[in-house]
Amino acid sequence: MDSLAILKIAMREFAKERDWDQFHSPKNLSMALAGETAELLDCFRWLTEEASYQLDSSQTQAVTDELADVLLFTVRLADKLNIDLMAAAEQKIAKNARHYPADKVKGSAKKYNQY
Amino acid sequence: MDSLAILKIAMREFAKERDWDQFHSPKNLSMALAGETAELLDCFRWLTEEASYQLDSSQTQAVTDELADVLLFTVRLADKLNIDLMAAAEQKIAKNARHYPADKVKGSAKKYNQY
């Protein structure tokens, strides 16, 4: 089975066994997701960009755990709103490709509305 | 191919074609991820929990786009640090199951260090 489908089902089961659906409103899940993402910021905030490539094992473990949380809440929030996450991602890549044509933006990080 | 693998490769290609690897340090990607996640908050901030289940089509589109961005940057950040995202997610679910045994936490949203 596809990884995103596996995680969706796992998260459903997890919540059901704990009677947590009552807490998992889309609003609350968006807060949980933002909270977990910010913990990633904490891993990197005082590191230089160079150092952020070369984490030691305890830093890597922390980042791994936070990325997992972000993915899990992303999957869960999409599920609660019946959003097909993979379709959404593929459409977003296509949209980004239109906004940022490779020959125009090469090597520049400006926002597309600045071109 | 698995969806997370497809997205990983798509993001690599996207960055390569635009010469954007130079901007995609783990530090910078953590900021991008947190920025996108916060746009999700904006979708929900003044809605009641009840209303957050019943988005109209323009709200759903906005949430779909933001969730896609979150997923894409999550995949990209994991890739830059050689983190296996699916393994990370499965390990996190196992860890959460230990922290929150179903018979103990049923119907309660306390943090595991409050039990």
Added chain:
Amino acid sequence: MDSLAILKIAMREFAKERDWDQFHSPKNLSMALAGETAELLDCFRWLTEEASYQLDSSQTQAVTDELADVLLFTVRLADKLNIDLMAAAEQKIAKNARHYPADKVKGSAKKYNQY
């Protein structure tokens, strides 16, 4: 002396004594600020709106600490960029008053670009 001025000077001293100016680039401070703000989300994520008004003393202490961190990093970031925070806030209130005329938006939480 005014509170914002007191905090600005206190934060300068604090950083100077610890030789932390090297870490306090505006970029890094924006990450620290976002990280602290997200800890506020953690305080509220599973609470209903009603419950969020009635925190117990340990919840209130946690929120108080996080709000303090947010204020301190806001003051610090403004200082590093020579931004006059009070002038900025007053200008923003005036701008918001134009965007959201009281007679037009009364009782509605729509964004001003939705009117």
Added chain:
Amino acid sequence: MDSLAILKIAMREFAKERDWDQFHSPKNLSMALAGETAELLDCFRWLTEEASYQLDSSQTQAVTDELADVLLFTVRLADKLNIDLMAAAEQKIAKNARHYPADKVKGSAKKYNQY
């Protein structure tokens, strides 16, 4: 009058005139605050640390606006929970001074629980 007191009163008036108190639960305000903070991240995400010190005038204006929003929502959230923001900030500085004694942490950005 002190700047934080002025802003508190201004925000109360602003909300009252628009009948917005109904939206300003502490939970919702924490989301608004985190959302605004993340917009600061957007200003800095692709800049190097060096570049983040040298914003052009349009970047400075954007940062100024976002910092103002952050300050305003911080003041508003504190007010809704009857938290004395200046006292909180001063206590936090004192707490930080204990956690990070200058002679011990000089020039290091480790978290205090790593010493």
